Amino acid sequence: MSNAKIAAILYEIADLLELKGVEFKPRAYRRAARSIETLGRDITDYYKENKLEEIPGVGKAIAKKIREIIETGELNYLKQLREELPAGLLQLMEIPEIGPKTAMRLYKELKITNLHELKKAAEEHRIRRLKGFGEKSEENILKGIRIIEQRSGRMLLGYAYYYGKKIEQYIASVTKLRTVSVAGSLRRMKETIGDIDILVGSDNPSMVMDVFVSNPEVEEVLARGDTRGSVRLKDGVQVDIRVVSTDSYGAALQYFTGSKDHNIELRRLAIEKGYKINEYGVFTKETGEKIAGKTEEEVYGILGLDYIPPELRENRGEIQAAAHHQLPHLIEIDHIRGDFHIHTNLSDGSASIEEIAEECKRRGYEYVAITDHSETLKVAGGLSKEELIKSIETVRKINEKIDGFRVLTGAEVEILGDGRLDYPDSVLRDLDIVVAAVHSGFRMSRKEMTERILSAMANDYVTILAHPTGRVIEQRDPYEVDLERIIDEARGKGVWLEINALPERLDLNDVNAKWAKESGIMMAIGTDAHSLDQLNYMIFGVATAKRGWLEKGNVANTLTLNDLERVLGI
Ligand code: DGT
Ligand code: CA
Ligand code: CA
Numbered sequence: 001m002s003n004a005k006i007a008a009i010l011y012e013i014a015d016l017l018e019l020k021g022v023e024f025k026p027r028a029y030r031r032a033a034r035s036i037e038t039l040g041r042d043i044t045d046y047y048k049e050n051k052l053e054e055i056p057g058v059g060k061a062i063a064k065k066i067r068e069i070i071e072t073g074e075l076n077y078l079k080q081l082r083e084e085l086p087a088g089l090l091q092l093m094e095i096p097e098i099g100p101k102t103a104m105r106l107y108k109e110l111k112i113t114n115l116h117e118l119k120k121a122a123e124e125h126r127i128r129r130l131k132g133f134g135e136k137s138e139e140n141i142l143k144g145i146r147i148i149e150q151r152s153g154r155m156l157l158g159y160a161y162y163y164g165k166k167i168e169q170y171i172a173s174v175t176k177l178r179t180v181s182v183a184g185s186l187r188r189m190k191e192t193i194g195d196i197d198i199l200v201g202s203d204n205p206s207m208v209m210d211v212f213v214s215n216p217e218v219e220e221v222l223a224r225g226d227t228r229g230s231v232r233l234k235d236g237v238q239v240d241i242r243v244v245s246t247d248s249y250g251a252a253l254q255y256f257t258g259s260k261d262h263n264i265e266l267r268r269l270a271i272e273k274g275y276k277i278n279e280y281g282v283f284t285k286e287t288g289e290k291i292a293g294k295t296e297e298e299v300y301g302i303l304g305l306d307y308i309p310p311e312l313r314e315n316r317g318e319i320q321a322a323a324h325h326q327l328p329h330l331i332e333i334d335h336i337r338g339d340f341h342i343h344t345n346l347s348d349g350s351a352s353i354e355e356i357a358e359e360c361k362r363r364g365y366e367y368v369a370i371t372d373h374s375e376t377l378k379v380a381g382g383l384s385k386e387e388l389i390k391s392i393e394t395v396r397k398i399n400e401k402i403d404g405f406r407v408l409t410g411a412e413v414e415i416l417g418d419g420r421l422d423y424p425d426s427v428l429r430d431l432d433i434v435v436a437a438v439h440s441g442f443r444m445s446r447k448e449m450t451e452r453i454l455s456a457m458a459n460d461y462v463t464i465l466a467h468p469t470g471r472v473i474e475q476r477d478p479y480e481v482d483l484e485r486i487i488d489e490a491r492g493k494g495v496w497l498e499i500n501a502l503p504e505r506l507d508l509n510d511v512n513a514k515w516a517k518e519s520g521i522m523m524a525i526g527t528d529a530h531s532l533d534q535l536n537y538m539i540f541g542v543a544t545a546k547r548g549w550l551e552k553g554n555v556a557n558t559l560t561l562n563d564l565e566r567v568l569g570i
Helices: 003-019 025-037 043-048 060-072 076-084 100-110 115-123 135-151 157-175 205-214 246-257 260-272 296-302 318-323 353-362 385-401 446-457 483-493 510-518 533-547 561-568
Strands: 180-183 196-201 218-224 228-233 238-244 275-278 281-284 290-292 367-369 406-408 410-414 433-437 496-500 523-526
Touching: 003 025, 003 060, 003 076, 003 100, 025 060, 043 060, 100 115, 115 135, 157 180, 157 196, 157 205, 157 238, 157 533, 180 246, 196 246, 205 218, 205 228, 205 238, 238 246, 246 260, 246 275, 246 281, 246 296, 260 275, 260 318, 281 296, 290 296, 353 367, 353 385, 353 406, 353 533, 385 406, 446 483, 483 496, 483 510, 496 533, 510 523, 510 533, 523 533
Parallel strands: 196 238, 367 406, 410 433, 496 523
Antiparallel strands: 180 196, 218 228, 228 238, 275 281, 281 290
């Protein structure tokens, strides 16, 4: 049991007591926690020597608790406190605007129990309606949440992406340079991003740095050197920049794109071939002569490798494959001809079927499936049978008006607890696309959950299994499920597994998508869009597919409308 862990427990007690409105005690716990953190010696030594009470701030009561923690690894008192209040309330108090009293009010009046719910309430302007709150406090709360999201580690790809692109475009357009790119995990399109890295190739670095810090989005310049710098944007996002000479741009882009594991493997290969590789270029070991560095293609080429797309650079076999000219021909966004998962204003979305159809057509799609929620999911405006049948009629009328495009009828149908679907077969039969989904009862055993999903997949009308593992990134772990059996069933029944493109889902994820591909499964990307803007999430679905090594032929959205109609018999 480390000093840090024991201190953390005492801090948590302090916070919980504060929430409960207990006076004085929180301060005592914090004082003890702080002195344990900075003890400079292992606290278990004090324990063994029976000298815990010699630590500043540790009295009889706290010493007793520390002994319990060291002896049992747990603390009953903390358990009890935790049971009295939702754990997420503690996170609320990390926002400067929110003290214990406010946290309790948000809990009691708006039933907010964690940061996620707080964010939602602020975004939906429910907080400003509380007495004593206003628009300003709502804004401050949102700002506080963003900073915490930053601090607590990683941003969602869907969040970092727009900032990265904006800054990339700003620098490129002001400097007129073509050698400007995001790098790091963002260029690899990883599902979460630690910080945003920008790389610029230029022989005038001070000009580039001037442009970088002049971006109107910049709130604070954290560091500014000759060739590297760091800023914080107004929303709290941190961006790092490096400027390298143009003849090293390719080597630097390769190096700073990572991943680290990919780079380590590449360096090993370079050494094997008698070269040295770093962010400046590839050099011969003997004479130190530079033999590549201007472009990434050159760098990979000199090592005997085909060009490796950034999404694959995770050291999952891509270097081997590139050496043997066996890299996959990755799917691209331009291959996408339609979207299989959309919500309209008939359930909890904001756009009408017609607006969605027009927007999808404008994007060059050939089809879109309308998949509102089913009856049981009342919180999300699930459609009754009658409403669904009426919407099928609406779709038919739109299809009569619109040329060279087809709106597919569909539904995102709840998989009920016992594996039955939320509409009878007599209704499902009339739909072009049935997306089956689990939105409740996540806590089943692995066996129960697997059986539940398998029995839903056994229904002949199911086209797609939505977000197959149910995870929500950094909010909810995947439910317990035997994915191998799901994959087998999908292959046997011809059910497509979804790559749900919502930034907080990305489910299947990259690794599971690769597994499904290798198992011969067809996948379908669904944006799960609830507005026209969210149709853009297709980028993240495709990125996940690429990271899963998927080719055009592995993804149903690349089918032409004709082929799709033939495959589905619709
Ligand atoms: P992140 O920011 O945590 O989402 O992940 P990355 O991959 O963007 O990592 P970051 O920002 O620390 O560094 C950017 C890239 O720089 C990283 O992907 C690979 C390269 N890099 C950083 N440190 C090392 C290192 O120690 N060795 C090697 N070979 N490459 C490194
Ligand atoms: Ca990074
Ligand atoms: Ca970085």
